[in-house]
Amino acid sequence: MGGEADRIPDTPLLDRERRLRGYRINKMAMGLGDPANRAAFQADEPAYLDRFGLSDEEKAAVLSRDWSEMVRLGGNLFFILKISAVDPVRITEIGAHQAGMDHESFLRDRLGKKV
């Protein structure tokens, strides 16, 4: 599939381009599986991000919890979700943010929940 994977609209898949582009941001987030790194992230987030060589653009996306931007920059949900273990946010809120919807509308209109 490679570069053809994005033929399905609004559905970013982890193809070669995204893998290379998002490698640093995903490696940074993967690190949060270690309690020492979670402590470092909490203590001084910019310094933790610098350890993984994130660009200014990538750092800004992470620091502002801009989930759509993190994904645009190659971040993959299974990695960046680990940020929510340190700074709690529901996965449905991350979904709503990417869909450009408020949380209640997202639950109702996308997931069919009665809210």
Add this chain to the structure above:
Amino acid sequence: MARIVGGLGTSHVPSIGAALDKGLRDTPEWKPFFDGYVPAQEWVREQRPDVAVVVFNDHFNALFLDRVPTFAVGCAPEYHPVDEGWGPRAIPPFEGAADFGWHLVDTLVDNHFDPEIIQEIKVDHGLQVPMELFWGRPPEAWPVKVVPIFVNVLQYPIPLPDRLYALGKVLGRAIESHDSDERFVVLGTGGLSHQLQGARAGFVNPEADRRFLEDIAHDPGKLAGWSREQYVETFGGEGAELIMWLVMRGALTPEVVVRHRHYFVPASMTGAGMIVMENT
């Protein structure tokens, strides 16, 4: 020789494990979901399987992008829960059936499938949640050994659905040629429809999910013939992991008897499905 007592399919959504950890099993949100597994748990207790072959994917918890095996077989003596960011979950480690793991590797390679061989690894919700759903969380040790088959369904190119179905057929032959009296179940996990990333996040497709739960039993050849794009389009970006059910289905006989089936939507952001099948 060993024999297959059944094939189980289930979603492996992490929120299911979190709901159990938080004591939410009987809340209005979760009770209808968990109640659907009660008949399947009774089936498991009656069948008393000795070994569970669990087909699943690591969600970048134990494996990183530095090395991405398309297929990997666990040959480890035990598998501990991995830290997914919240600390390792408080469930017992899983004992591995390493003798069958090696027999499976031998059989796969003899049949032109060449997996990575894993001796030491931790397992994430992809394996934990299905085990808890079918066996319940044991106080001390799991009453069944596991053999994990890891499939890459995240880093493209992911394998063809047809290839997974073919792998399942070899898995079935490996079990039936294994020199033991053990009773095996095969678990296909993941799905059903869900999408976590991009502007289409929150996509679910209950109609297609229900169709899938029919077809996986009675028309698996059709599902094996689908393209990966069809899976992504029909079941969502992450819903494509449903192709792993084809490994489980391939290990069973062409005709099967469906003992139990359940569907619930949404479990977190996912259409959650379950099936219990026996060979004819």
